[in-house]
Amino acid sequence: xxxxxxxxxxxxxxxxxxxxxxxxxxxxxxxxxxxxxxxxxxxxxxxxxxxxxxxxxxxxxxxxxxxxxxxxxxxxxxxxxxxxxxxxxxxxxxxxxxxxxxxxxxxxxxxxxxxxxxxxxxxxxxxxxxxxxxxxxxxxxxxxxxxxxxxxxxxxxxxxxxxxxxxxxxxxxxxxxxxxxxxxxxxxxxxxxxxxxxxxxxxxxxxxxxxxxxxxxxxxxxxxxxxxxxxxxxxxxxxxxxxxxxxxxxxxxxxxxxxxxxxxxxxxxxxxxxxxxxxxxxxxxxxxxxxxxxxxxxxxxxxxxxxxxxxxxxxxxxxxxxxxxxxxxxxxxxxxxxxxxxxxxxxxxxxxxxxxxxxxxxxxxxxxxxxxxxxxxxxxxxxxxxxxxxxxxxxxxxxxxxxxxxxxxxxxxxxxxxxxxxxxxxxxxxxxxxxxxxxxxxxxxxxxxxxxxxxxxxxxxxx
Amino acid sequence: xxxxxxxxxxxxxxxxxxxxxxxxxxxxxxxxxxxxxxxxxxxxxxxxxxxxxxxxxxxxxxxxxxxxxxxxxxxxxxxxxxxxxxxxxxxxxxxxxxxxxxxxxxxxxxxxxxxxxxxxxxxxxxxxxxxxxxxxxxxxxxxxxxxxxxxxxxxxxxxxxxxxxxxxxxxxxxxxxxxxxxxxxxxxxxxxxxxxxxxxxxxxxxxxxxxxxxxxxxxxxxxxxxxxxxxxxxxxxxxxxxxxxxxxxxxxxxxxxxxxxxxxxxxxxxxxxxxxxxxxxxxxxxxxxxxxxxxxxxxxxxxxxxxxxxxxxxxxxxxxxxxxxxxxxxxxxxxxxxxxxxxxxxxxxxxxxxxxxxxxxxxxxxxxxxxxxxxxxxxxxxxxxxxxxxxxxxxxxxxxxxxxxxxxxxxxxxxxxxxxxxxxxxxxxxxxxxxxxxxxxxxxxxxxxxxxxxxxxxxxxxx
Numbered sequence: 001x002x003x004x005x006x007x008x009x010x011x012x013x014x015x016x017x018x019x020x021x022x023x024x025x026x027x028x029x030x031x032x033x034x035x036x037x038x039x040x041x042x043x044x045x046x047x048x049x050x051x052x053x054x055x056x057x058x059x060x061x062x063x064x065x066x067x068x069x070x071x072x073x074x075x076x077x078x079x080x081x082x083x084x085x086x087x088x089x090x091x092x093x094x095x096x097x098x099x100x101x102x103x104x105x106x107x108x109x110x111x112x113x114x115x116x117x118x119x120x121x122x123x124x125x126x127x128x129x130x131x132x133x134x135x136x137x138x139x140x141x142x143x144x145x146x147x148x149x150x151x152x153x154x155x156x157x158x159x160x161x162x163x164x165x166x167x168x169x170x171x172x173x174x175x176x177x178x179x180x181x182x183x184x185x186x187x188x189x190x191x192x193x194x195x196x197x198x199x200x201x202x203x204x205x206x207x208x209x210x211x212x213x214x215x216x217x218x219x220x221x222x223x224x225x226x227x228x229x230x231x232x233x234x235x236x237x238x239x240x241x242x243x244x245x246x247x248x249x250x251x252x253x254x255x256x257x258x259x260x261x262x263x264x265x266x267x268x269x270x271x272x273x274x275x276x277x278x279x280x281x282x283x284x285x286x287x288x289x290x291x292x293x294x295x296x297x298x299x300x301x302x303x304x305x306x307x308x309x310x311x312x313x314x315x316x317x318x319x320x321x322x323x324x325x326x327x328x329x330x331x332x333x334x335x336x337x338x339x340x341x342x343x344x345x346x347x348x349x350x351x352x353x354x355x356x357x358x359x360x361x362x363x364x365x366x367x368x369x370x371x372x373x374x375x376x377x378x379x380x381x382x383x384x385x386x387x388x389x390x391x392x393x394x395x396x397x398x399x400x401x402x403x404x405x406x407x408x409x410x411x412x413x414x415x416x417x418x419x420x421x422x423x424x425x426x427x428x429x430x431x432x433x434x435x436x437x438x439x440x441x442x443x444x445x446x447x448x449x450x451x452x453x454x455x456x457x458x459x460x461x462x463x
Numbered sequence: 464x465x466x467x468x469x470x471x472x473x474x475x476x477x478x479x480x481x482x483x484x485x486x487x488x489x490x491x492x493x494x495x496x497x498x499x500x501x502x503x504x505x506x507x508x509x510x511x512x513x514x515x516x517x518x519x520x521x522x523x524x525x526x527x528x529x530x531x532x533x534x535x536x537x538x539x540x541x542x543x544x545x546x547x548x549x550x551x552x553x554x555x556x557x558x559x560x561x562x563x564x565x566x567x568x569x570x571x572x573x574x575x576x577x578x579x580x581x582x583x584x585x586x587x588x589x590x591x592x593x594x595x596x597x598x599x600x601x602x603x604x605x606x607x608x609x610x611x612x613x614x615x616x617x618x619x620x621x622x623x624x625x626x627x628x629x630x631x632x633x634x635x636x637x638x639x640x641x642x643x644x645x646x647x648x649x650x651x652x653x654x655x656x657x658x659x660x661x662x663x664x665x666x667x668x669x670x671x672x673x674x675x676x677x678x679x680x681x682x683x684x685x686x687x688x689x690x691x692x693x694x695x696x697x698x699x700x701x702x703x704x705x706x707x708x709x710x711x712x713x714x715x716x717x718x719x720x721x722x723x724x725x726x727x728x729x730x731x732x733x734x735x736x737x738x739x740x741x742x743x744x745x746x747x748x749x750x751x752x753x754x755x756x757x758x759x760x761x762x763x764x765x766x767x768x769x770x771x772x773x774x775x776x777x778x779x780x781x782x783x784x785x786x787x788x789x790x791x792x793x794x795x796x797x798x799x800x801x802x803x804x805x806x807x808x809x810x811x812x813x814x815x816x817x818x819x820x821x822x823x824x825x826x827x828x829x830x831x832x833x834x835x836x837x838x839x840x841x842x843x844x845x846x847x848x849x850x851x852x853x854x855x856x857x858x859x860x861x862x863x864x865x866x867x868x869x870x871x872x873x874x875x876x877x878x879x880x881x882x883x884x885x886x887x888x889x890x891x892x893x894x895x896x897x898x899x900x901x902x903x904x905x906x907x908x909x910x911x912x913x914x915x916x917x918x919x920x921x922x923x924x925x926x
């Protein structure tokens with residue numbers, strides 16, 4: 001590329017990358033028995049050999065090839081497009097993916113084609129940020145309120161949030177933005193560590209001089225399949241390590257759930273925070289009845305009590321359990337339109353966005369703004385592969401530009417598969433260190449891409 | 464296969480079949496500009512060379528390959544499975560597709576993977592019905608209420624309809640079922656013909672001795688792109704031919720919509736039925752404001768006023784426009800859980816199910832039952848390719864077993880692409896003749912499959 005030439009996308013590569021995690025995990029719950037944490041991954045190559053845009057959507061093994069097929073269908077639209085054309089109107093760039101008149105039929109804005117949109121749009125943000133030599137969060141934080149709003153597709157959400165209201169939210173935070181950026185650069189964004197009992201290993205993130213964990217908070221997952229003795233022992237060990245948040249998987253057998261909730265509460269004490277996660281196992285009335293019996297153990301919230309599509313169901317459940325426990329959901333919520341309704345119907349207390357189930361950065365910006373208007377804390381879904389790398393940017397954007405608070409926010413951290421990324425997340429003193437490398441932190445090492453490519457990578461060949 | 468051997472699925476074939484209809488259509492609306500009516504098609508082969516199961520999901524061209532990839536991911540699960548194992552528990556067979564712990568991530572129960580489930584499940588019903596030497600509608604009509612209910616997955620809908628309530632609906636109709644079956648065999652199911660102005664051709668279905676059309680009702684589409692003179696001329700011609708239902712595409716330009724609605728109403732008179740279709744073009748308040756200005760022309764309903772994901776939005780629109788016009792939607796509604804909420808929230812007046820967007824026959828059975836309970840007429844979406852062949856079975860099942868009425872029902876018929884099917888729909892005296900050939904009427908001619916296979920079929924090579 002000569003200096004006169006504009007940066008232009010010239011080709012792309014789509015990779016089906018699967019980590020055989022089901023071989024090592026105990027498995028977590030009835031719905032997600034044996035995930036092989038995977039990525040439908042795209043690289044946009046440009047006429048500048050030093051500049052690439054990387055993006056991925058998270059998947060669970062089988063079905064990654066379906067998302068890869070959907071990514072191909074979208075990526076081809078961007079060939080021979082100058083980057084400046086795409087970045088001049090990011091709302092329109094987003095709509096190139098969501099508005100294809102033929103592809104729209106297989107969504108619209110949901111399922112495989114929308115997961116693929118997440119990968120493609122995020123890759124364009126990664127490319128833009130790398131070109132600007134900034135991390136994605138900083139690229140967005142540096143936008144004026146008008147520029148921020150211009151990235152958002154307000155289609156189908158204006159009954160909940162108008163562009164004018166969005167502008168007012170952002171403008172109100174403008175004067176104090178720099179101060180929050182400094183704070184984040186100095187202290188990072190508080191992390192809650194997920195040490196998963198079912199991972200079968202102890203996860204140690206960061207200790208102070210005395211050897212104690214220095215998490216702001218920490219979260220300990222309990223697999224439903226463990227014996228009472230094992231749960232008790234794991235609770236004690238986790239508590240001794242400084243863990244203060246405990247998440248119990250529920251929904252298998254009610255008597256067991258009650259017995260186990262009692263013993264966890266006994267072990268963690270009145271101060272320990274107990275969360276419950278049902279992974280969509282219940283129907284609406286079943287969720288209410290089951291949770292009634294678990295309320296004595298004072299869970300902070302019940303996560304995914306029923307189908308992610310059931311706005312009214314979540315509202316009914318929340319109403320029945322309020323104020324004894326809260327309702328959280330989001331990792332399976334398909335798009336901004338369902339989030340809008342969850343907010344409108346007062347159906348949830350925590351908004352657990354997934355960075356690549358919805359259509360990438362632009363749609364996340366819409367959801368952050370709606371959550372702010374409806375005063376619901378955004379607690380991104382992390383874990384899997386690549387999700388921690390993505391969400392650190394989103395929480396920084398949320399705090400610096402939109403919500404302007406970290407109260408009641410939980411940014412999950414799972415110590416898993418980070419070694420495959422060029423710029424993995426860094427946790428220090430219990431916080432995510434604000435990433436400073438250009439891009440969206442999602443660039444995977446070439447060796448990892450090659451080794452874990454399915455079905456022909458080294459790992460899959462030799463296993 | 465020897466006589467002792469059970470019928471068993473031994474292999475499958477997945478075909479990407481595309482009809483280049485965008486070359487011949489004027490195009491219908493802003494959202495679906497240039498559909499290439501397509502099918503992601505599957506054939507299950509058995510150990511009996513005379514017995515195959517065929518199924519498809521309808522698509523619009525690009526993206527068919529994504530659905531084909533999803534069909535592959537599901538179809539492989541059925542290899543070496545005896546048919547009797549699948550038919551012994553059709554609820555479980557349905558759940559084999561919807562419950563895969565890894566594939567579930569790329570849905571759940573929505574988008575490409577759910578469209579694929581529709582194709583696969585329908586192919587199994589086709590196989591079963593062919594083995595029983597019955598059409599699919601008759602296979603189901605012959606079920607006891609208990610057997611019917613056993614096909615339905617009630618997961619996530621029991622707050623709207625319990626298995627017991629479903630049983631009661633079916634039992635109440637049991638005594639008069641045979642009588643309705645006789646009626647359908649004699650008279651067929653009333654068809655409303657869609658002659659599409661934008662197809663650029665006159666569609667003549669059936670005339671009586673005097674040469675007049677004998678439709679029970681008929682529907683004439685008006686493309687937004689036509690001049691006022693052309694619309695006026697088309698209205699006169701259609702009315703002279705006996706058309707009584709007219710559908711106006713709206714949402715492009717409000718002044719044009721108003722002017723055109725006025726002249727259509729003038730041409731069709733007070734007795735002509737005017738429907739309006741917005742193809743999801745509006746936000747919620749926009750839909751209300753726009754329709755307020757069209758109410759003077761007395762539209763029967765507004766179809767797809769906003770996003771198919773927006774249950775609360777549809778409810779708001781319906782409430783604002785009630786009782787001056789009605790609200791219809793369905794062809795883009797992803798699954799029974801969204802339909803449930805549309806019913807619960809009193810958000811729609813007509814339920815326009817799509818036979819292969821939801822997960823095939825089983826999920827349709829669930830929706831028919833819920834619609835009956837909430838007293839909402841089911842008006843299947845037809846047209847495209849293969850949809851008329853499918854929906855004739857569904858309306859027969861609805862009438863004979865579930866709703867027990869044809870009042871306010873409209874079974875659309877479009878005279879398009881039927882020549883590619885082995886057992887195409889037959890219209891006689893303005894009604895769908897009850898199909899008697901074994902199976903689900905969806906078996907495509909081998910020559911058509913080969914000619915229209917994308918990208919290597921004869922049609923695509925030579926064009």
